[in-house]
Amino acid sequence: MAQFKYEGRDRSGRKKSGTIAANSRREAVLKLREKGIRPIVIAQVPSSVWNKEISIGRAVKLQHFVVFLRQFATLVRAGVTIVDSIHILAEQTESKALARALDDMEQHLREGNPLSAAAAKHPRIFPPLFVNMVRAGEASGTLDETLDRLADHFEKVHRTRQKIVSALAYPVAVAIIAVAVVIFLLVSVVPTFVDMFADFHAELPAITKFVLKASAFMQHYWWMITLLAIGVFLLFTALRRQKRTKYYLDYAAMRLPIFGTLVQKAALARVTRTLSSLVSSSVPILEALSISERVVENEVIASVLDEARTALERGQSLAEPLRRHWAFPPLVAQMITIGEQTGSLDAMLGKVADFYEAEVDAGTDRLKSLIEPLMIVLLAGVVGTIVTSIIVPMYDIFNHIQQ
Incomplete structure (x- = not known):
């Protein structure tokens, strides 16, 4: 559809302006009249890459x-x-x-x-x-x-997602700051000491030699590091779009030592909440499983849902494929079994979703309290190592001058 820019007045005589999507100018006029707007000026917006809105991720927040x-x-x-x-x-x-x-x-x-x-x-x-x-x-x-x-x-989905984002925001921010500080020290600070060390012919410690070489590499090959970082990012983005490779990436994420449990619980909260909402709205269970596969955003969980849908089509229990897979704890299968037997599947799924949403809340709080001091120590260690590598030979030079 083309975009048309208009100026006009509504039924009360107030000025109205904006853009409207339509296939033709006539259609745009009809749409505006249906909205109660009498167009005075209407013109098609030229199509170009500069006036297109770019959206990344969800089209609507x-x-x-x-x-x-x-x-x-x-x-x-x-x-x-x-x-x-x-x-x-x-x-x-x-x-x-x-x-x-x-x-x-x-x-x-x-x-x-x-x-x-x-x-x-x-x-x-x-x-x-x-x-x-x-x-x-x-x-x-x-x-x-x-x-x-x-x-x-x-x-509830938004609240769970925000909890995970807030838990990861601090370590990501500290990591970015650490990288920025290291680059600044290696590019701007360390090179000022190279000539001084060379003039005094001082015997440099191994850590100082390593830092000086890293500084020289950063100054001469910064473009290579930049291209490598961009290449890794583009490769990761491309792999995430491939269903098979996304499965292995999701598998790896759920198996991480600290973050894996949180990722798993968040995925379980999302899928059980989705299934509960669909079943409670009288959407057929097979269709509900198919929809959940598409919205869960985790290929490991989606593959199990596909198995569960196949099992249901064969007249088997929904809980059985879930019980056999490591991604679904026994609690999920047991609650679904009770729901199937009592005819209250939506209520049982809702209780499971409530449980895992609460687990994500508690897990993110614990994670933040654990990561914050670790990241501070890491940042201090990296910066301290670079600073120490410069200070130690300077003390040796100072003692040599005094002697």
Whole structure:
């Protein structure tokens, strides 16, 4: 779709301006009139790489999506029509990508399409979980409850993700500072002492020789180190996009000594929360497993879910493939077995998700208290080693001069 820039007035006479996506100028005018805007000036925005919005990762921030769901549920519960609710939310959301998607959805809704079908046309904005739960809510007439349930789901997912990010933020920040300090010392400070050591023909300790060689290498081959770092980053990004290599990367992450348990618990919290939300919305279990495979973002867990789906298709228990795999602790399989036997699978999955979300909270707090002193000691050790390698020969030179 092309982008059209417009200026006009709404029904109350207030000035309105902005951009709207449409296939033609005529379509843009019709869309604006449906929004209650009388366009005065409308022109197509030239297509170029400079005016395209670049998004990395999710097209819409999770917190904006949660706010949208909460407000949507409130409007529907208050008796506002779905079309009017979408129109209102498109005008007040902070996310430009979400606003554009809602504008397009409003058009499809006015053409008689259901909300789930309109949302399915924007997979980067609305994940399969949203589309399928909304479809179930439309069929059962409980769309407001479904939207509230979706908001709860994404809110808890966001909280768990933020906990992990906050736990990793400190060590990453300290590591970046340590690298920056080391580069500064090797490039700017250490070279000022090289000529002095050479003039006095001092016998340098092994650590000083190593630091001087590292400084010389950094000065002459900094471009090689930069290219290597960029190459490693691009290679890692490419490998993450390959399903097979991502499986091994996820496997390695879950087997790490300290972080592995946290990664595993976070993945289990996400998959059980997703399954619980889908099953409680009356989405068929096979479809719920298929959706969970796509949204779990962990290929190890996804492969087990695929086995579980195959087992269910054969008439076997959902819990059995999970019980055989190391990634799923016995608690998960036992709770699912109870849920299957009592017909309360969604409730049991919700309890498991609550448990692992609490475990992630406690684990991140413990991790931060453990890592903070370790990173400080590491930073002090690295910087101290470089400084010591310079100070020790200077003392020897000073003593030689005194003698």
